[in-house]
Amino acid sequence: MAGFSQHVPNFVDMAMVAHPSVTVLIDLSEGDGLLYGAGGRHGHGSFVVGLAPGGLRAAGRVGACLQIRLEPVVAAAVLGPSAALGGRVESFEDVWGRGAAAALDALRAAGSWDERFALAADLVRRRAADRPPVDPEVAHTWRTTFGSRGRVRVEALADEVGWSRKRLSARFHAQLGITPKRAARLVRFDRAAHLLAAGLAPAAVAVEGGYADQSHLHREVKAFTGLTPTAVAGAPWLAIDDVAWPGSSPARPPGSAGAARRRMAPHGRAWNRGRTAGADAP
Structure with missing residues (x-):
């Protein structure tokens, strides 16, 4: 995991390069925050990046965000068999499903990065324990x-x-x-x-x-x-x-x-x- 923050939330526009992991980006800022798009799909807020997306960009006035990289084998256990998303990008709420809003609220309310990391690690561990592993x-x-x-x-x-x-x-x-x-x-x-x-x-x-x-x-x-x-x-x-x-x-x-x-x-x-x-x- 990594925590990203800007002292002055300027508008950013960045091309995200494909990575051999499933990436979860949690928008911790107020308002519209992160905007994202790939393959003709667009959205705003927290999102999940599947393996090898095409033309993925993230932009917006972002004060802070939490990035979690999940090994695909782990992502399949945490997020389900469709976690790799076939190279797509989807909203965090759609991929996480039930409890997504509560998870986001808890991460935003955390008082420090260390507290936020510990909370995110616990969320991932509990999800993985409840789902069957891959072959x-x-x-x-x-x-x-x-x-x-x-x-x-x-x-x-x-x-x-x-x-x-x-x-x-x-x-x-x-x-x-x-x-x-x-x-x-x-x-x-x-x-x-x-x-x-x-x-x-x-x-x-x-x-x-x-x-x-x-x-x-x-x-x-x-x-x-x-x-x-x-x-x-x-x-x-x-x-x-x-x-x-x-x-x-x-x-x-x-x-x-x-x-x-x-x-x-x-x-x-x-x-x-x-x-x-x-x-x-x-």
């Missing part, structure tokens, strides 16, 4: 794909779990909302996007990320974002990852544009595995 074979496939940075073949994963490729793809898609092949592409893209944001040249990123060549990288970046690798390298959404999520992103070269944005950002809070740490976040 162990599906969980293994996702975690192996993520651990290999998307550089494992679906046939090999099917052999590992003892299923046919067809059965694995069908069960994986039914429970996580994405095919194993697209999941591998998403994980590879995420690694490449963060390497680009860290200042590596596209040619080097193509080699490091496991792409056939720089043209292959360009096509994949364009498919996931509609942007060129150069534009993705400067995306604000990626520029804050190394501070909002300590240790999750490649280090930025000193003096890079991303480092400058980081130094100027207002203060927020980050939570990971039961610990809190200071974080700069817009």
Whole structure:
């Protein structure tokens, strides 16, 4: 989890780059707050971002928001089998269902970020305990794909779990909302996007990320974002990852544009595995 706050709630407009997690954004501000849109769908307030959305943007005069990233396997247990949303974005109320309004009110009323993180963690744990987990074979496939940075073949994963490729793809898609092949592409893209944001040249990123060549990288970046690798390298959404999520992103070269944005950002809070740490976040 990460808490984002602005001392002066200016209007922001940001393209959100696809991430290999289901993202929950809780709007803690007064009034209309967050506006969001993707794939021709629009809304305002708190929302849930499925895996690999197309053209997602968030905007508005936002004083504070809480962002929760859920591993897809966990998201399926917390939010139900449709949690990955097939790459869509939906309102938090629609995805969470009964009790959504009470949960939002409690998070807004919390007196500190630490209290808010603890409350959100408890909400997630209780939801997960009440719902069946995904198939162990599906969980293994996702975690192996993520651990290999998307550089494992679906046939090999099917052999590992003892299923046919067809059965694995069908069960994986039914429970996580994405095919194993697209999941591998998403994980590879995420690694490449963060390497680009860290200042590596596209040619080097193509080699490091496991792409056939720089043209292959360009096509994949364009498919996931509609942007060129150069534009993705400067995306604000990626520029804050190394501070909002300590240790999750490649280090930025000193003096890079991303480092400058980081130094100027207002203060927020980050939570990971039961610990809190200071974080700069817009």
